[in-house]
Amino acid sequence: MFPETGKAVVKVLERLGHTVDFPAGQTCCGQMHWNTGYQAEALPLVGRFVEQFRHAEAVVVPSSSCVAMMRDHYPKMAEEIGDRKLIAEVAELLPHVYEFSEFLTVRLGLKDVGAYYPHRVTYHASCHGLRNLGLGDGPLELLRAVKGIDLIQIENMEQCCGFGGTFAVKNADVSSAMLAEKTTAVLNTGAEACTACDNSCLMHIQGALHRQRTGVQTVHLAEILAGSEGDVL
């Protein structure tokens, strides 16, 4: 759905000297099914994830809610499946799974990844990154180190944008009301773009910004960090 984010992750990691692989058999972490109540459909995806990623030194995921899904639920899901080997494998693999900004700040201990992005940007703290993963100021520190960026603080940064997966369609009216507060806050900053660590929130925010013809974009954090002086931006 968001190829530019994947490309940006590859670009940043390779620029930092890492070798990137993309196991072709990967599909979905199962969050949509699990969070909507379709537990039976989500369970087989745990084994699939382990199968695809068991040999990686580190698994980097540019979506905080996918990582939260794995960290918060995979151990319990493996137990529900009742496969001893899978339980052990999940326990073994999970400590190597990182949300993208977390990989940079926590695993690599970096703030400045050598990025250049001469734009006015505001940052929305996605709920799962903020509360489930405890990313804290990590993403903001990465952004502050970006050359040329004009980073503006958004009001109520930690307030949900109203996406919530199927919540956005099941409770479309309430979700819209929550989204209106978020887009108002984005527009109040005067930023050209709103960034976050999760494309699901950004897709939601972007959907309204585009519908209202605001001319304001959304851009994943990885795409900002992938920016360099040679780029045409």
Add this chain to the structure above:
Amino acid sequence: MNSENSVLDPKTSPTFPIAARATLGDTQLRKNVRHATEVIQNKRARVVAEMPDWQQLRESGRQIRQHTMANLETYLEEFERNCIRAGGTVHWARDGEEAKRIVTTLAKTYASQQNPEVIKIKSMTTEEIHLNVALEAAGVKAYETDLAELIIQLGHDQPSHIVVPALHKNRQQIREIFQREMNLPELGEKPQDLADAARKFLREKFLRVNTAVSGANFLIAETGGVCIVESEGNGRMCLTLPETLITIAGIDKVLPRFEDLEVMLQLLPRSATGERMNPYNSIWTGVHAGDGPKNFHVVLMDNARSEVLADSEGRQTLNCIRCGACQNACPVYRQTGGHAYGSVYAGPIGAILTPQLQQLHHAQSLPYASSLCGACYEVCPVKINIPEVLIHLRNKVVKQKGPLNPEALAMKMAGTLFRSERRFRAAQRLGRFAETPLVRRDGSGDGWIGWLPGLLGGWTQVRDLREMPKETFRDWWEKRGKRGN
């Protein structure tokens, strides 16, 4: 929602999305709710930040509640023994109907025979079973003495918050209610004016009515005592002036030891009203000659709590100490207010408690009334993992609804796609093909979808959707591999 003379009953309430649509249209209500929740949230944040051991306190609170629930029978029986020893009478009620019968009978026994009346302390448990309706039907007039509950009662309204039940009303609206119902056409709108009017109205009841009905914040097993915390002192009046006191409490309200209050009375006021301590903390044990009520009855009500307790994943819901912090923190509640939840328990805690108290026969839309943002869990003083329980209840709802509905079929199909790389790729291609008639290009050549059919139509109500990419990351990655970089 103006629920004139009706009660918030999950059995008859519309679903959350339908009810929310109505409250979202009430701009005054939304303004009131937003303002009130913001004020309380900020107060809470200030007094929580000054506690260096807040996280340890939350953990202690969680452990006390979890231990209590794991040994509930023991502590309830211990409470019963000690309460009786201190001169109280204990009644057990299986459900709301039984509880209402017991309280009504007691009220009719002790209240004045010519003109049976009771004064009431704010109690969500009595709201849960709509006790006032039952009392009225039996000819007993009940007077709410909590200021907010008085506003609700006089306004023929329903509570929209578990701690601040009239938070959806502003000062002008309250003045109108008082002017009309107390017959005070000249009443001003200053807080002092409103408080004076309420005081005059209530004082006369405190002095006249000889029977009081209360809820309980905590029952203390070790002593047989009951604890109520409040801000106005009306509760203290009800607990000390009448001859008879009838306390009704859910069986989840018990605490093992007196010293557990040390933890709870730090967690509760800071979380509920952003106060370091409640202005009034009343703890009483049985009856004492020449001091306070002569007759003291406690009704211990189950009303489906045992069923909640039997569910290992749902049972943490019973740990709730009714502080309302999750309601103030919830971005959904902030938009809709409480009435949309169709139950006196609104907000995140209501979204998990109400369906469970209904044993999921009703209120099936409530577990979905959340974006799972986790703000509720973050502020919960006893660390109830509300998002986890919501997901657990969603799973129960899905099982109850069965596999033959559009959503379940779509989910099943998506599950099939996610289990196979080949099918996943094919679906990406097919999606791109299928969306073509819906895509409109903008000036920069980007394709956007402005209308989607069926279940997805909720999305395009206020949002566009970007078309699927011409080249997926997967395609790019493979091409790049072939190029050899």
